[in-house]
Amino acid sequence: MQSTAHDFKENVEAALADSNLQDSLSKLKTGFSERRRQAAERLPEFEVLRDHARDIKNHALAHLDFYLEEFERKVTALGGHVHWAPTAEDARQIIADLCRSVGARSVAKSKSMVAEEIALNEHLEALGIAPIETDLGEYIIQLRHEPPSHIIAPAVHLTKDQVADTFLEHHSKLGFTKRLTERNDLVAEARHVLRRKFIDADVGLTGANFLVAETGSSMLVTNEGNADLSNTLPRMHIVLASIEKVIPTLEDAAVLLRVLARSATGQESSAYTTLNTGPKRPQDLDGPEHYHVVILDNGRSAVLGTKMQDMLRCIRCGACMNHCPVYGAIGGHAYGWVYPGPIGAVLTPQLIGVEEAGDLPNASTFCGRCESVCPVRIPLPGLMRHWREREFERHLTPRPVRQGLALWSFMARRPPLYRLATAMANRLLALFGRTDGRYRRLPLAGAWTRYRDFPAPPPGGTFHAQWKRRRS
């Protein structure tokens, strides 16, 4: 997918002005976040499980080569094939070759963020192979030619009415000429349209939540059943997964499953959790004849063994974005690439470069909610801070910011001067007509006051002055 992360500020302006988006986002606070809280409260062991989930992923990352090879050994023993893709281009090539090997005209796809990452759909289309998104949210945005705005709810930015318009526009040629108004009718229509496409598809492509080294299984966690139709009806099943998805054993999967669904949607368990291990057995009455797993690196292995390795623990639950005030204000598209929210702000600079995506880690107040809900305890604010430092070191930070920081650091290293300056600024601010303890407009702070009021200094002088008084 083509990144627009470098246009982050313009993207944000557009998002803030989009009333449909703002309507949709307002539901996040009462939707996923509240359900996650309730699910966590229902399981007394939840916090201990999070610690354990973190440790399992750390263990897997420290022995990643071993577990990947073990996984490959098991898959091969059962008649499946493992392919290794150092880059996105390699993965596209491998998948295209596999599709052509069975003369595929269409591919039933179950939602895969890694497939978005490697821009698989565009590649297949160029080769005359039709990719069909079958997850309802992905299907909706495919019809609208939009990228996903959330890693587990790709159409979360849309209202029901927008979906109704999209279906009317695209389904009327199939005989569905009535504009629907009820959610269940929209779901039923999509089910009907997609059922036919499942049956016609030559290849089913899914992602994987986990690859289990012990058994050579790919594990998929879904709710709709489309991933299971994708891995059962077509002649070939291709699993596309990145290297960090491998975990040692089924016992480890049990721990991760207990935190995954609860963190994502607040469910005790998703409707479908599926282990796929190899192709159809000789006596089986259904299932694919060919089973392939494509393992993608695409810049991830370079993070191993560094301070940034923690980002590879991510199990893609989406809790960080569900709880992020910035994501809640601007939605996912503004981030400009595949992974939005706090994890996107950390992953994107790694995967496509800090030059392109350096603005993303700046879009955080470091409130820490993301870290507090992350099921594998990724220190997201700390990782964002790391990118800010990188950006600064590489002189990518805008000149006014650098000059401002230089001025501040000059003052901060001279305490008497600093105190004098802040006391003066405090008194000066009082001259600019304060109302209700806030400024609606302030010289040199237009970028701030355009969107929100600036808090007035509290009466009683600067922090230093108040501190001194209290201590005496």
Add this chain to the structure above:
Amino acid sequence: MNPAVDSANRAQLLNGIRRSLRRGELAGEERRAVEQRLAAPPRGPAVARAALPASEKVALFCQWAEANNATVAHVTVADAPAEVVAYLVRNNLPAQAAIAPSSQLDAYDWASQKMLSLRRGRGEAGDQVSITGAFAAIAETGTLVMTSGPDHPVTLNLLPETHVVVLREADIVGGYEDVWDRLRQRYDKGRLPRTVNTITGPSRTGDIEQTIELGAHGPRRMHILVVRE
């Protein structure tokens, strides 16, 4: 596929990982420790809810299955076929079903139900109702576990609008780990069936305005017969 490219890619990727981890291929004591962990997988923290006595397991399973929009009926072996028909009548569904060709299900007296027409085999696109057994069920979350094989085609779990599951009470276990143990007993370690489906209630989606709707792609209804033998 070019095998030379495949193996070059493999080496490049694995060597990249090892370079970052600042070591070569795992060897010696460290390798033995990891192999040991793989051979005897340690269980994670115990979850109290997954470790109830047998009688309470059944109740907990039913509670969570119903919370996830499945319906549950408690029956004896003799009553099971009549309950299937009664369920189909209650829901205005045709008395026709695709049934898994399994010896476990063959043991039920389906012939006693004159109205009921059964087709043994895999699921097909037009099927309204399927009847299958279950390998196990998980009390902790109200989840059914289905293993694929000649006696249980995966399509029966997915294609019909209504899925009727015949579950032996004795197959209800506490948590996921108990299912893994059963899988290892039934199948050779590392030779799982093609598919293990764990299914919790009917198919659903929250993709339109985060509001749950049932019957996205899989069954809209799930009815579970808990059979006391």
